[in-house]
Amino acid sequence: MNERGALAGLRVLDLTDLKGHLCARLLADMGADVIKVEPPGGDSARRVGPFVDDRPHRNRSLFFWFYNLNKRSLTLDLGHPQGAAILRRLAEGADVVVESFKPGEMARMGLGWDVLHALNPALVLCSIAPFGQSGQYSGYEADDSVLTAMSGMLYVNGFPDAAPVRPLGLQAYHSASYYGAIATMCALLARDSSDEGQGEGQWIDLSMQEATASAVEHVAANYFGTGEIERRRGTLHWSRFFRVARCRDGYVMHCTLGDWTSLLEWVNGDGKARNLTTDLTAPEWEDVAKRRADAEHLFDVLDEWVKDYSRDELLERAQLLRLPYASVRDPEALFDDEQLLARGYFHEVEHPELGRTFRYPGAPYLFTGSPWRVTRRPPLVGEHSGEILGGELGMSAQELAALAAEGVI
Amino acid sequence: MARMALEGVRILDFTWVVAGPVATRILADQGAEVIKIERGDENTMSVLGPRRTGLQGELHRNKRSAAINMTKPRGLELARRLAAMSDLVMDNFSARVMRMWGMDYASLANIKPDIISISMSGLGHTGPRCNYVSYGPTLHGLAGFTRMMADSRGEPAGYGYSYADMAGGYSGALAALIALWHRKRTGRGQFVDLSQFEALASLAGPALLDISVNGRTQEPPGWRSQEALAAPHGAYRGHPRGDDDDRWIVIAVRSQAEWERFSRAIGNPPWVTDPKFRTLYLRMRNREQLDAHVARWAATVDADAAMTLLQRAGVAAGVALNGADLAADPHLAERGFFAPVKLPDNSSTRLTGVPMRLSATPGSVRTVAPEVGEDNDYILGELLGLGRAERAELVAEGAVWG
Numbered sequence: 085m086n087e088r089g090a091l092a093g094l095r096v097l098d099l100t101d102l103k104g105h106l107c108a109r110l111l112a113d114m115g116a117d118v119i120k121v122e123p124p125g126g127d128s129a130r131r132v133g134p135f136v137d138d139r140p141h142r143n144r145s146l147f148f149w150f151y152n153l154n155k156r157s158l159t160l161d162l163g164h165p166q167g168a169a170i171l172r173r174l175a176e177g178a179d180v181v182v183e184s185f186k187p188g189e190m191a192r193m194g195l196g197w198d199v200l201h202a203l204n205p206a207l208v209l210c211s212i213a214p215f216g217q218s219g220q221y222s223g224y225e226a227d228d229s230v231l232t233a234m235s236g237m238l239y240v241n242g243f244p245d246a247a248p249v250r251p252l253g254l255q256a257y258h259s260a261s262y263y264g265a266i267a268t269m270c271a272l273l274a275r276d277s278s279d280e281g282q283g284e285g286q287w288i289d290l291s292m293q294e295a296t297a298s299a300v301e302h303v304a305a306n307y308f309g310t311g312e313i314e315r316r317r318g319t320l321h322w323s324r325f326f327r328v329a330r331c332r333d334g335y336v337m338h339c340t341l342g343d344w345t346s347l348l349e350w351v352n353g354d355g356k357a358r359n360l361t362t363d364l365t366a367p368e369w370e371d372v373a374k375r376r377a378d379a380e381h382l383f384d385v386l387d388e389w390v391k392d393y394s395r396d397e398l399l400e401r402a403q404l405l406r407l408p409y410a411s412v413r414d415p416e417a418l419f420d421d422e423q424l425l426a427r428g429y430f431h432e433v434e435h436p437e438l439g440r441t442f443r444y445p446g447a448p449y450l451f452t453g454s455p456w457r458v459t460r461r462p463p464l465v466g467e468h469s470g471e472i473l474g475g476e477l478g479m480s481a482q483e484l485a486a487l488a489a490e491g492v493i
Numbered sequence: 494m495a496r497m498a499l500e501g502v503r504i505l506d507f508t509w510v511v512a513g514p515v516a517t518r519i520l521a522d523q524g525a526e527v528i529k530i531e532r533g534d535e536n537t538m539s540v541l542g543p544r545r546t547g548l549q550g551e552l553h554r555n556k557r558s559a560a561i562n563m564t565k566p567r568g569l570e571l572a573r574r575l576a577a578m579s580d581l582v583m584d585n586f587s588a589r590v591m592r593m594w595g596m597d598y599a600s601l602a603n604i605k606p607d608i609i610s611i612s613m614s615g616l617g618h619t620g621p622r623c624n625y626v627s628y629g630p631t632l633h634g635l636a637g638f639t640r641m642m643a644d645s646r647g648e649p650a651g652y653g654y655s656y657a658d659m660a661g662g663y664s665g666a667l668a669a670l671i672a673l674w675h676r677k678r679t680g681r682g683q684f685v686d687l688s689q690f691e692a693l694a695s696l697a698g699p700a701l702l703d704i705s706v707n708g709r710t711q712e713p714p715g716w717r718s719q720e721a722l723a724a725p726h727g728a729y730r731g732h733p734r735g736d737d738d739d740r741w742i743v744i745a746v747r748s749q750a751e752w753e754r755f756s757r758a759i760g761n762p763p764w765v766t767d768p769k770f771r772t773l774y775l776r777m778r779n780r781e782q783l784d785a786h787v788a789r790w791a792a793t794v795d796a797d798a799a800m801t802l803l804q805r806a807g808v809a810a811g812v813a814l815n816g817a818d819l820a821a822d823p824h825l826a827e828r829g830f831f832a833p834v835k836l837p838d839n840s841s842t843r844l845t846g847v848p849m850r851l852s853a854t855p856g857s858v859r860t861v862a863p864e865v866g867e868d869n870d871y872i873l874g875e876l877l878g879l880g881r882a883e884r885a886e887l888v889a890e891g892a893v894w895g
Contacts, residue, residue, distance in 0.1 A: 090675035102720055114671050132721055134703040146702040147720070216850075221824040225809040226745075228720060233743040234811040236819050238728065240653030242644060248728050248741060248813055249650040250716055252641045257720075258696050262663035267849035269670035270498035270523050274854045276677060277501070286853040294830050294848035297819060299659045301511060301548055304831065307816025308843045309547025314816055315739070319639070319649055323541060326630035328639060328649045335649055337634035342626065372540050408626040412649060415637030415711050416704055418694055426620035429691055430705075443705040448664040448692035450617070452598075453683025454675050 089115020090454035094272070096180040097121055097171070098155060099162070102129040103228075103292065104184035104212040105151035106261035111180070111268070112154035113447065113456050119472060120155040121162070121171065124491055126465040127152075136438070142465055143437065149462040153433070153444065157463030158472050159493050167492045168194045173477055176204050179285075180268055184212045187222045197287045208271040208285040212264050216291030226292070231256035235296035236303035242316045259299040260292035324379035328412060329387045333394045335412035338386055340375045346405040351389050419443070431458050469493055497524025498854040502673065505530065505572070505579040506556065507596075509538065511629060511655065512689055513585035513613050514552040515662025520669060521555035522847045522856040528579070528872055529553070530572055531865045533560030533894020545861045546842045553862035554834070554844060559873065560866030560894035563594055567892035572596065574877055577604045580676075581669055585613040585661070585689075587624050598684035607682040609672040613665045617688030627690070629655030636693045641700070643713035660696050661689035723747045724776035725755075725787045728813060731796030740796040741813040744787065744803065749773065751808055758806035759790055832858035866894050 086092075092115040098108035099121050112118040120127070129151065130142040137144075161167040172195065175181055181200065183190055190196050190211070200207055211217055214226035215234075232238040232251050242249035267288045275283045297304060302322045306312050319328035325341045340347070348364060364385060368374045375382055390398060395411035402409035418424060429446045447456035473479045473493065487493045502525040506517045509531075521527040542549050559575075562568040573596070576582050582601055584591055591597045591612065598610040612618060615627035633639045633652060642651035668685045676682055694701070703709050716727045723745045731740040746755050749772070756765040764770070764786045769779045776783055791799060796812045803810035814822065820843070825831065831843040847856040873879045873893065888895035 086675065086679060086681070090671045090678075093678075110667060128721070134699065134707060134709070136706055138707065146706055147699045150699045150702055215824060216828060219824045219827040221804075224804045224811075225807060226811060227718075227723065227747070227809050229716075229718075229726065229745055230743050230809045230811040233728070233741070233813040236814050236816060237654070238743065239741070239813040239815045241642070242650045242653075246644060247730070249642060249644050250714070250728075251651065251656070252638055252714065252719075253696055253698055253700070254719055255656055255696075258698075259659065259663070262667060263849045266519060266663065266667050266670060267851060269667065269674060270849075270854070270856075271851055273670065273673060273677070274498035274851070277498075284853065286851050288852070289850040291828065291830075291848065294825070294828070294846070297825075297830070298845055298848040299656065300654050301658065302654060303816045304819045304845050305548040305551050306542075307820055308831070309542055309550065312816070314653070316653060319651065321630045321655065322653055325540075326628070328634075335634075335640070337631050337639065339628060339631055341628065376540055403622075403625050406626050408628050408631050410627065410631035410634035412634040412639045413637055414640050415697055415700055418637060418697075418701065419705060421635075423616055423620040423622040423625075424691070424694070427617055427688070427691070429694070442702070445695055445697070445701045446691070448660070448695045449668045449685050449687040451668070451672070451683060451685050453672075453681055 086454040089457060090451065091116040094180065095178045096182065097174055097178050099181060099183040099185070100212065101127065101184050102132065102147075102151065103214070103257050104182055104261055104264060105129060106258055107210065107212065107264035107268070108155065108182050109151055109153060110261065110265040114451075115454070115457070118155040119174070119468070120152055120157045120463060122157055122159050122465060124159045124161055124493065126159070130465065152462040154459055155463060156460070156468035156472065157466055158469050159466035161492050162193050162195065164490065164492045165194070166487060166490065170473065170477070170492075171195060172199070172203055175200050175207060178204070178207060179272065180208045180210065182210045182212065182264060182268070187213050187217045201285065204285070206275060206282045206285050208268055208275065208288070210264050210268045210288040210290065212260050212290045212292065214292045216294065217289040228254045228256045231292050231296050234293050235300065237296055237300045240300070240303055240314050240316055240322070243318045244316050248316065255299065256292055256296040260290060260295040263295040264288070264290050320379065320383070324376045327379070327383040329383070329390050331390045331393050331395055331398060336390055336393070336395055336398050337410040337412055338383055338390070339408040339410070340379070340382060341372065342407045343405065344370050344375070347407055350401070350405060351386070354389065433458055433461050435461050437464060466493070496854065497856065498851060499523040499525035502526070502581070503579045504528065504581045504583060504669070505575050507582070507584035507586065507591070508613065509585065511552065511658035512661030513583065513665065515658060516613065516665030516669065517556065517583055518552055518554065519662065519666040522858070524854070524856070527556040528575060529556050529558045530561050530563070531558055532562070533866045536865055544864055545836055550842065550862050551844050554858055555860055556863065557868035557872060558863040558865055559869055562892050562894065565890065565892040567887060567890060569594055571873070571877065571887075571892065573604055575872070576601055576608065578876065579605070579608070580673065581609045581611060583611045583613070583665065583669065587614045587626070588612070588618040589624065602682065607676055607680060609669065609676060609682045609685070611665060611668055611672070611685040611687060613661055613687045613689060615688070616690045618686045629657035629661075632657040632690050632693050636690060637697060638693065641711060641713050643715070645715060647713065657689060657693045660693040661687070664692040721747050722773060722777060724773060724780045725783050727784055727787070729788045729791035731791055731799060732794055734795060742791055742796040742799045743811050743813060745809040747809070752776070754806040755803065755808045758802055758808060762786075762790070834858060834861050836861060869893065869895065
């Protein structure tokens with residue numbers, strides 16, 4: 085086991101706002117040294133709740149914590165010429181810069197691709213913007229909800245005759261951040277692909293609209309494939325094999341992919357929906373295409389059957405029969421989930437500044453040779469400015485004091 | 494420097510359905526040679542549409558396909574020989590399948606010591622529920638996503654699509670790249686045990702910390718902002734376009750400056766000066782009344798025109814695009830996002846393009862999805878060096894579908 089992590093030795097400068105925070109965190113979790121460059125006073129995400137004990141404070145934002153675990157913090161006013169100059173010095177020794185400024189803003193601050201590339205030809209610059217670096221919408225404003233609209237994601241969520249329902253969990257930001265990390269790793273692998281040593285870095289133009297459009301399986305795909313405009317269908321999944329049903333103590337997720345015979349025997353054996361199930365015994369229902377075509381009827385019948393079950397009862401019995409049913413659980417249930425607990429999914433992270441330890445959600449994957457790790461809690465504002473500027477760039481206490489007086493750090 | 498970032502990387506791909514193929518598609522788009530091993534007797538995924546267009550066309554483009562029967566000893570032997578020539582082996586089965594075939598990491602490492610094996614099972618290779626069967630939508634249910642996507646009545650209302658498959662696919666692709674980087678630096682391969690359930694749970698984000706730190710029971714957020722506070726914030730029905738009244742404009746007004754620009758852009762109607770909308774705090778508190786005003790305005794304007802008007806004023810706004818809108822979107826067209834492809838019968842279609850642009854080694858859509866077994870000649874002949882007679886024998890034995 086390589087305890088330092090797969091990306092140990094990589095230096096990443098994270099200039100993003102909340103749109104791109106996850107991107108650099110994905111690299112930090114695997115061992116990269118990520119410096120979160122924040123404006124003096126702190127990143128805007130520090131003002132986003134929820135907060136620890138509901139007490140708003142820039143060092144207590146759980147929103148900031150989630151996206152900035154394992155990073156160090158340097159405060160720097162990039163709009164100030166001296167701040168930009170310090171960033172250029174840091175970029176000389178970095179492998180990656182990730183940013184999410186408005187297109188053109190980096191160049192205006194003297195940090196454009198041409199400048200950074202000339203300073204450090206091996207540097208990879210990953211630019212994440214709502215609509216990319218070029219094109220007629222490139223100057224447009226967006227938050228996550230606007231991006232889910234402009235990607236086709238929002239239109240297909242919710243009930244047919246009602247307003248679209250907003251997707252949970254900042255899926256536009258997350259999709260873009262994942263693609264940003266993937267693109268960055270591709271660029272690093274390309275850079276170091278030759279045996280003669282380091283090649284050149286490159287500039288990644290990542291459009292959040294495009295990343296999010298790619299995260300919807302069927303909207304553009306089915307339009308191009310069949311000409312069909314996909315619409316909202318409530319909880320009926322577009323594939324027509326899944327739908328939510330009400331049961332005794334909540335909701336469950338039906339799934340009509342899987343062993344039809346087992347499902348049918350179970351339903352018939354219960355006798356709970358006898359009148360309704362007689363028509364399901366016709367052999368035509370064994371054909372998965374029939375189950376897809378008449379999904380609404382099929383789920384109406386199955387809804388009658390599940391309504392007396394509890395969520396857990398149904399889940400356990402279905403899984404014994406290898407039927408991919410699921411209970412529709414509250415997110416709180418994750419913390420008691422025996423599978424997650426057995427796999428050590430949650431991590432206790434100490435926050436010495438508060439004298440407390442908090443339970444964080446863990447890794448999307450378990451690497452057996454180079455671990456995903458929590459190496460440091462999310463940083464306080466500017467916590468590492470001294471060690472980075474003084475220790476690593478060799479600036480004197482006098483210089484630092486002058487910069488602080490100017491409001492640069 | 495290579496022409497494509499992943500030129501020279503070979504992936505033996507056992508993945509199927511959606512999550513796994515998303516991961517290997519991302520890598521194939523960047524130049525990796527992805528060899529799919531598939532059953533030739535039944536195409537279970539044909540219920541998701543034809544192979545070369547639509548979703549299937551997007552999932553399997555840029556890949557190669559061999560129809561090898563893994564239940565036959567000589568089929569297994571072929572797969573092992575291919576693994577010995579590969580950098581990565583990827584699957585999304587539950588743990589027992591690859592073990593049964595002798596294709597689990599320990600066995601693979603005997604064939605090729607620096608192999609990287611990535612298994613993207615539903616719930617992981619260990620733990621009491623490692624053999625649970627799941628699909629993306631059922632994982633939404635287990636992970637709390639379905640419950641948290643409720644409409645205004647509190648009824649579950651999502652999803653129309655499967656984000657779990659994307660969370661699994663993206664993390665699978667990223668894991669592959671990180672493991673390749675590690676191997677380049679250390680010479681060592683490894684096994685990655687990716688649980689799609691955990692990949693999805695890790696994207697529930699700050700809500701999970703709110704539970705563990707504050708002990709707060711989560712409510713479906715609806716249009717309450719999940720990031721910086723905003724009001725007005727919502728999807729408002731626009732003026733019908735012809736007989737289509739399903740046109741929606743999403744607006745997010747966050748700062749005071751944005752509120753002032755928004756007010757000006759819509760012509761400063763009297764209600765914007767109502768004291769109960771004066772500050773963000775008040776707008777949040779009185780958001781139902783605010784929403785009613787905005788909805789009345791939006792209903793008089795075409796959604797596209799509303800977007801242009803508001804964006805020109807520097808206000809975040811966008812149309813809830815449907816499939817046809819996306820296909821016709823002038824900005825995406827200008828950026829060349831959707832990739833035109835020619836099909837073997839000389840017809841043509843478009844596919845969702847590559848959503849990341851690398852300036853020196855751009856990814857691309859180079860070949861359409863192969864039919865199952867379409868590349869048997871290349872894979873068995875060119876890669877494994879089997880002659881015609883030997884291949885005919887394998888087909889006759891049922892180890893290969895020819």
